[in-house]
Amino acid sequence: MQKLNNDTIIALILLMVCGMFFWQATLVPDLGYSSMGSAVWPYFILTILTVVSLVYLVQSLRLPPPQAGERPSPKEFVLRYLNPIMCFVIFFLFLVTLPVFGMLIGGGLFVFSTLTALGPLTWRAVRLHLIIALCSVGLMWLIFYYLLGVFLPPGMIIPYY
């Protein structure tokens, strides 16, 4: 695996994905009365995707393998992409806890956590993050709830409507 370049790994993943979807396409029932079955279009797309992925694989195999030190270590990778990783993790936690906290509390917690994770850790900054979280989510909640008539997820803590 260490000798494969990124393109080769992506091409192999794509081919595996194609295989999985081909298998799923075989499970699509054929109703018989339609001139074009429901599986025809997926087969058409998957054939194209498989062919271009194979071309991509062949192209990638012609490229030299990564040199020693060219690929970052797991620690270097995490440090390099720390901000996006933190955002994705916080967003994931926000989604998992959404049924409990609801959009108002959960959204506020999400904005506060994201700003605090991305920004400087000083008392002044944290206070500012808290104000931004409360104002931004509160304002958006009011706009959607009252102006647009959208009932955002209430959660279990405050059944606010």
Next chain:
Amino acid sequence: MDVILLNIADASVAVFQFHNIALIAIGVLCGIVAGAIPGFTVTMAVVLTLPFTFGMPPIEGLSVMLGVYVGGMSGGLISAMLMGIPGTPAAVATTFDGFPLVRQGQPGRALGLGIWSSFFGGLIGAVVLATLAPTLANFGLEFGPWAFFSLIMFALTITGSLAGDSLIKGLIAAAVGLLAAAIGAEEINSIDRMHFGIDSLRGGFAYLPVLIGLFAFSQLMSDIEDRDAARKALIEKDSKYVKIEHWYAIKTIMRSWGNLLRSSMIGCFVGVLPAAGASISNILAYDQAKKASKTPEKFGTGHDQGIIAPEAANNATAGGALTVMMALGIPGSPLCAIMLGALLIHNVVPSPTFILDQPLIAYSIFVAFFFAHFLMIAMQAYGLRLFVYIIKLPMYFLAGVILVYCAIGTFALNNIEDDIWTLFWFGILGYLMKKFGFPLAPMILGVVLGDLAELNLNRAVSISDNYWLFLTRPWSLFFILMALFSTVFPWYQKARGRRIWTLAFVPLMLLVMAVPLFMMDSMIRTVVAALMIAGGIYMLWKRQQNGWALDPTDAAQPPLATNEPA
């Protein structure tokens, strides 16, 4: 003509309602703010506005989005001129002369020229939209399902080949977009497919969460990647009050009407082309203005003409892009794909019959687009201090707030929490695709056009099981040939001036593309086809006369490719 004027009058009554004007003004304001923030794109601004328009009637919802579109196109000039950093890719060429002029102590003059050029360019684009769209729609009426299917394939291949550095990656992105659209409930036979037994996949992905995830989420992650840069203010200089020199700008632009007209037409033409957009037109217009100028050496030093050209072109591009979307129902860019999404949300389906069937909505789009430019001028003139203040905020403030807003907006679409999960997964996918060099534009078009492509393929097969009709129907053949040439185009672009076969590419294209035109039952098209053949033969003859000698200056041309839509 009378019908057009009557439709415009009806649409004006609908658009010029007080609350509608207020909504367009809010849209323009938001667009300018988003356009002014480096790292944001107009597409992202339009995506983020979409959730607010769900509950509005079609004309109001579309008016807001057109306001954002127009505002975003002109907002990029603020940071381009004041900071030297283009707010959007559509304002790249604006920095070439705008920034030097500001550094010479003339910010009022630079901003005036930029704002008024945007205004006039946009108006020319609006006129092109109102006059060309109905004509183009008449062409669209000749298309059968074969031609529509081929047109979609052409749109995908040309976007795949032009949207990034690698044709294969572009095609993979387009195919992945089509695949994402094919998952879940199939419309024609009402069968759930490829859902892996996961209940939330049975209904398929609503494509707006997919678009917001792919575009907005992944873009925000890229913007905050650098920890230090994310914490810094986007602009750190103290901004002084700038008095915009309106009269000087208007007089200069009127004197440079040739440059204005040429640049606007370049913008419209590039807008009509699938996959091309304002990120290309502004550079192309700047280049042409420089070539046509008697003082090309002044370009790059703060020359007025160097500001007029890109700003007129990028706003005019919107008119061209909307023309194709409204006339044929095919979005040529991610931005138009999102506009198409906005129309579909309001149960308006653009197609060749759209302008005939729904003249009030169609002409309201023309009028709102036209009128938004007047509001843009007013906002730019009086709101400059606010825009400059907003771009003083650090990026991470905006990222955190916008992410939660994406979640709320996505939920508001169908009131389903699963849509927020869709946003999240496609946000990760979009970010990874960007990191590994896969362009997002073809995937976005694939997601939007997937169902339409399947529907037209199904219709074609239902009418006749003769697949040769894809090649014997003139318009279908035309688009298939265009798709083939667009696939080869990136190789041509790279090899131009270095390989002998490239000398035959354009003449061959002219000769081959004449065939479907000959097949069409029209005298004008036969004449055009004959001219194309004559042109192709003449070019081949000239190259034969030159002994098939390569012109090394061709190799120096920059590639016509863009990684990011405007």
